[in-house]
Amino acid sequence: MFTKQELIEFCQTARSSYLDHISIDCVIFGFHSGQLKVLSLKIKNEESWYLPGGFVRKNEPIDMAANRILKERTGLDEIFLQQFHVFGDPERSRPHHDLYKDMLPPEENWFSNRFLTIGYYALVDFVHVNSTPDQHSESCTWYDLSDLPDLKLDHARILKTALDTLRLQLNYQPIGYNLMPKEFTMPELQKLYETILDKKLDRRNFQRRMLGFGILNRSDQPRKGGAHKAPYLYSFDLKNYQNALKEGLKSGW
Amino acid sequence: MFTKQELIEFCQTARSSYLDHISIDCVIFGFHSGQLKVLSLKIKNEESWYLPGGFVRKNEPIDMAANRILKERTGLDEIFLQQFHVFGDPERSRPHHDLYKDMLPPEENWFSNRFLTIGYYALVDFVHVNSTPDQHSESCTWYDLSDLPDLKLDHARILKTALDTLRLQLNYQPIGYNLMPKEFTMPELQKLYETILDKKLDRRNFQRRMLGFGILNRSDQPRKGGAHKAPYLYSFDLKNYQNALKEGLKSGW
DNA sequence: CAGCATGGTGTATTTTGAACACAATAGTAT
DNA sequence: ATACTATTGTGTTCAAAATACACCATGCTG
Incomplete structure (x- = not known):
C-alpha cells in the first residue's frame, strides 16, 4: 500500500504517462516439477496478492504494453502472450477506490478512476524467468495452481478465465513450445x-x-x-x- | 460527418457521459434466405460504412453497454452477445482524428482521444430485427457477407476476427438458437x-x-x-x- | 543378476466420421 | 389419373481414429 507521498507521486506520473481507465493484468503460466504455476505479486507490508499488471502508455499498442509488463516481471520477451478477455464491471476496482479515497481528492486520485482491465495470459519457460517485483511489491513468485494465495480484486476470476481459455486452446492449438525447455522427454x-x-x-x-x-x-x-x-x-x-x-x-x- | 456545431455538442455530451478512450463495436450477424448477413451503418452524406458502435457510460458494465448498443440498433434484447477481442492499436482511430482535428482544439475534441474498441458479436433472428440508424447515420441495413461495402477504420478487420471466432465457436458450442426462427427444418x-x-x-x-x-x-x-x-x-x-x-x-x- | 520401475512399441476392440444407396412424399406435367 | 422429379427421411458400408491393453527393453538397485 502507498503512503500519501508515494501516492501523490504515482498519480502524477500515471496521469501524464498512461491511458486513463485501462489496465492490463497478466496470468503468467510456468511449468516446473510436474506442477503448473502462476506468477503472483505480494504487496509490501500487506497480506495481499495480485496478478502482475500495469497500464497502457498513451501512445502504445496494447499488445506492446502487455509485452512490456511481462518483460518487466520476468525478463522474457517474444514469448507466447495472448489477450483473452476484458473485465469491465464498474465495481471491480472498488477496493482500490476505497483504500485511497481519503488520501487524495478524486480529481487528483488516479485510483478513483474506474478501470477496465484487459486480461493476457502468457506461457513461459519456468527456468528462464528472472522474476522481479514491481515498486509496490515485496515479492514476485511462483505459486502452484493448487496452492494459491487469495488473490485480491477480481484477480481470482481473471486467473480462472485464463485457465479455462488455456484448456480450450489445447483443443485446437499446440502448446508446450513456450512452457517446456528446449529438449524434453x-x-x-x-x-x-x-x-x-x-x-x-x-x-x-x-x-x-x-x-x-x-x-x-x-x-x-x-x-x-x-x-x-x-x-x-x-x-x-x-x-x-x-x-x-x-x-x-x-x-x- | 459532423458539422462544427454538431461536433461541439456531441463532444460535450460525450465527455460528461462516457468513459474516455473506450468504445464498443458490434458485429451483428443475421441469417436470411440462405445468406449470412451483417448489420452496417452508412454515415449521412458520405460513402462511409461502419459497424454499429458506441461508448461505455461512466458507470456501466461493458456487457451492459454492448447490450444497450445492440438494442438501440436492432430493438432486440437478451440475445447471444459475446465479447471477442480488443483492438488497441493507437493508430486505429487516426482517420477520425484527422477528420475533426481542425474543427476543435484537442482538449475539447472527443475524437482526438485515442480509442480502444471492444469487439462484440451478436447472433440475432433476422426477421425480428427492427434496424434503426443512429444520429450520424442515414441507414442501418443488412449486407450479405459476400457483398459488403468497404468498412472504414479497422472495421473490416474487426468483422473478420468476429467471423473467425464464430467459426471456431461452432466447434465446441451449439449455435442456431439465436439465429434461427423458433421452428425450422x-x-x-x-x-x-x-x-x-x-x-x-x-x-x-x-x-x-x-x-x-x-x-x-x-x-x-x-x-x-x-x-x-x-x-x-x-x-x-x-x-x-x-x-x-x-x-x-x-x-x- | 534378479527385481522393478520406467519407457518404447504393437495389437485388438470400440467408437466415430465419411461416403453412399434407397425408400417416402408432395407437388408438377401430361 | 399417372408418371416424373426434386426433396427429405433412414439405413448400411467402409475407413479412420480413439481407446484399452500386452509385451519387450533398459538401467539402476540390492
Missing part, C-alpha cells in the same frame, strides 16, 4: 498436458497422437543419468509448430 | 452451418450428428405447403441447449 510433455487438463492420459495414446501432429523432432541421444530406461529427447519442430498454431489441430482431448 | 439449419463455414456438408451426416447433440425437439407436424416431401419441423430444446453452451460439444467440423 515424452513423459515430461505428457505431464504438462495432464497438469493443465487436470486428468490422466494414456501414455501410449498420448505419444501416438502427439507424434501424429508432426511438430516434434526426436533427438538421436536419449536422456542419460536417471534411473530406469533412458527416454528419448524431443524438441519442437519450430516450422511445423508455427504452422500448427496458424492452421489449428484437428479435434480435442 | 433440418435442411434450413444445415444451410446456416454451411453458410458460416463456407463449405458443403453431407445432409445425412449433418442430421445424425446434430440429433446426437440432443438439443433438438422434433415437432409432430411436418412443414406443409412447399413442393416436394414435407420436412419435419424442429425446435431447440432450450434446457439442453443451455447445458451444451456451458459444457461444450465434443469435437468439431
Whole structure:
C-alpha cells in the first residue's frame, strides 16, 4: 500500500504517462516439477496478492504494453502472450477506490478512476524467468495452481478465465513450445498436458497422437543419468509448430 | 460527418457521459434466405460504412453497454452477445482524428482521444430485427457477407476476427438458437452451418450428428405447403441447449 | 543378476466420421 | 389419373481414429 507521498507521486506520473481507465493484468503460466504455476505479486507490508499488471502508455499498442509488463516481471520477451478477455464491471476496482479515497481528492486520485482491465495470459519457460517485483511489491513468485494465495480484486476470476481459455486452446492449438525447455522427454510433455487438463492420459495414446501432429523432432541421444530406461529427447519442430498454431489441430482431448 | 456545431455538442455530451478512450463495436450477424448477413451503418452524406458502435457510460458494465448498443440498433434484447477481442492499436482511430482535428482544439475534441474498441458479436433472428440508424447515420441495413461495402477504420478487420471466432465457436458450442426462427427444418439449419463455414456438408451426416447433440425437439407436424416431401419441423430444446453452451460439444467440423 | 520401475512399441476392440444407396412424399406435367 | 422429379427421411458400408491393453527393453538397485 502507498503512503500519501508515494501516492501523490504515482498519480502524477500515471496521469501524464498512461491511458486513463485501462489496465492490463497478466496470468503468467510456468511449468516446473510436474506442477503448473502462476506468477503472483505480494504487496509490501500487506497480506495481499495480485496478478502482475500495469497500464497502457498513451501512445502504445496494447499488445506492446502487455509485452512490456511481462518483460518487466520476468525478463522474457517474444514469448507466447495472448489477450483473452476484458473485465469491465464498474465495481471491480472498488477496493482500490476505497483504500485511497481519503488520501487524495478524486480529481487528483488516479485510483478513483474506474478501470477496465484487459486480461493476457502468457506461457513461459519456468527456468528462464528472472522474476522481479514491481515498486509496490515485496515479492514476485511462483505459486502452484493448487496452492494459491487469495488473490485480491477480481484477480481470482481473471486467473480462472485464463485457465479455462488455456484448456480450450489445447483443443485446437499446440502448446508446450513456450512452457517446456528446449529438449524434453515424452513423459515430461505428457505431464504438462495432464497438469493443465487436470486428468490422466494414456501414455501410449498420448505419444501416438502427439507424434501424429508432426511438430516434434526426436533427438538421436536419449536422456542419460536417471534411473530406469533412458527416454528419448524431443524438441519442437519450430516450422511445423508455427504452422500448427496458424492452421489449428484437428479435434480435442 | 459532423458539422462544427454538431461536433461541439456531441463532444460535450460525450465527455460528461462516457468513459474516455473506450468504445464498443458490434458485429451483428443475421441469417436470411440462405445468406449470412451483417448489420452496417452508412454515415449521412458520405460513402462511409461502419459497424454499429458506441461508448461505455461512466458507470456501466461493458456487457451492459454492448447490450444497450445492440438494442438501440436492432430493438432486440437478451440475445447471444459475446465479447471477442480488443483492438488497441493507437493508430486505429487516426482517420477520425484527422477528420475533426481542425474543427476543435484537442482538449475539447472527443475524437482526438485515442480509442480502444471492444469487439462484440451478436447472433440475432433476422426477421425480428427492427434496424434503426443512429444520429450520424442515414441507414442501418443488412449486407450479405459476400457483398459488403468497404468498412472504414479497422472495421473490416474487426468483422473478420468476429467471423473467425464464430467459426471456431461452432466447434465446441451449439449455435442456431439465436439465429434461427423458433421452428425450422433440418435442411434450413444445415444451410446456416454451411453458410458460416463456407463449405458443403453431407445432409445425412449433418442430421445424425446434430440429433446426437440432443438439443433438438422434433415437432409432430411436418412443414406443409412447399413442393416436394414435407420436412419435419424442429425446435431447440432450450434446457439442453443451455447445458451444451456451458459444457461444450465434443469435437468439431 | 534378479527385481522393478520406467519407457518404447504393437495389437485388438470400440467408437466415430465419411461416403453412399434407397425408400417416402408432395407437388408438377401430361 | 399417372408418371416424373426434386426433396427429405433412414439405413448400411467402409475407413479412420480413439481407446484399452500386452509385451519387450533398459538401467539402476540390492
